[in-house]
Amino acid sequence: MKIYIDEKKCTGCGACRAACPKGPRIYSLEKKGGRTVAIVKDPSWCLGCRLCLSVCMEDALTLKD
Ligand code: SF4
Ligand code: SF4
Known part of the structure; x- marks a missing residue:
């Protein structure tokens, strides 16, 4: 799967990383332009x-095959 994060919507809450069974391997939270965003x-x-x-409460994630 390809995972896309809309960085304009992402608040860096970390819910995706916490919920994902492979979260620490897939997601990291990083500072970007003075904000924290999720990175794949x-x-x-x-x-x-x-x-x-x-x-994701911000509807910031998209998955594609
Ligand atoms: S993608 Fe969604 S759930 Fe993940 S950190 Fe950003 S806002 Fe939170
Ligand atoms: S939570 Fe999202 S990123 Fe994690 S394994 Fe499931 S679909 Fe993939």
Whole structure:
């Protein structure tokens, strides 16, 4: 799966990282332009479960095959 994060919407809350079964391998939270945003480090760990989508309150995540 390819994981896209809309950095304009992302608040860096970390819910995606916390909910994802492989969260620490896939997501990191980084400072960018004075804000914290989620970054996809390694999408190859993604299982396609879509838990991250269900917890993102900002609708900032998109998954594509
Ligand atoms: S859950 Fe959504 S808003 Fe929160 S860090 Fe992840 S992508 Fe950003
Ligand atoms: S779809 Fe599942 S495994 Fe993939 S990034 Fe989201 S929560 Fe993690």
